[in-house]
Amino acid sequence: MRFTNYLAMEILKLTTKIDESGYLNLNIPTQLAAGDVNIVVVLNPVSSEGKQQPNYDFSDLVGRLTWRGDAVGVQRNLRDEW
Numbered sequence: 001m002r003f004t005n006y007l008a009m010e011i012l013k014l015t016t017k018i019d020e021s022g023y024l025n026l027n028i029p030t031q032l033a034a035g036d037v038n039i040v041v042v043l044n045p046v047s048s049e050g051k052q053q054p055n056y057d058f059s060d061l062v063g064r065l066t067w068r069g070d071a072v073g074v075q076r077n078l079r080d081e082w
Contacts, residue, residue: 010030010031010032012028014028015046024041024043
């Protein structure tokens with residue numbers, strides 16, 4: 001997956017493998033002109049299960065709201081105040 005912004009900087013996100021000797025080899029074609037570049041590498045291991053379990057629990061914050069009234073009417077009143 002490739003993300004590009006308007007300043008000719010490229011941000012790349014990809015999943016690859018580290019070989020048996022512990023080396024990460026990257027051979028990535030770019031659209032940048034030849035010259036010096038800064039590189040930032042963040043290694044985030046992928047779990048063998050394919051999906052990481054979240055380490056947070058929001059179950060105590062779960063609730064339900066009920067609305068009584070005309071939602072569109074209230075929205076119009078708020079907009080008309082401007």
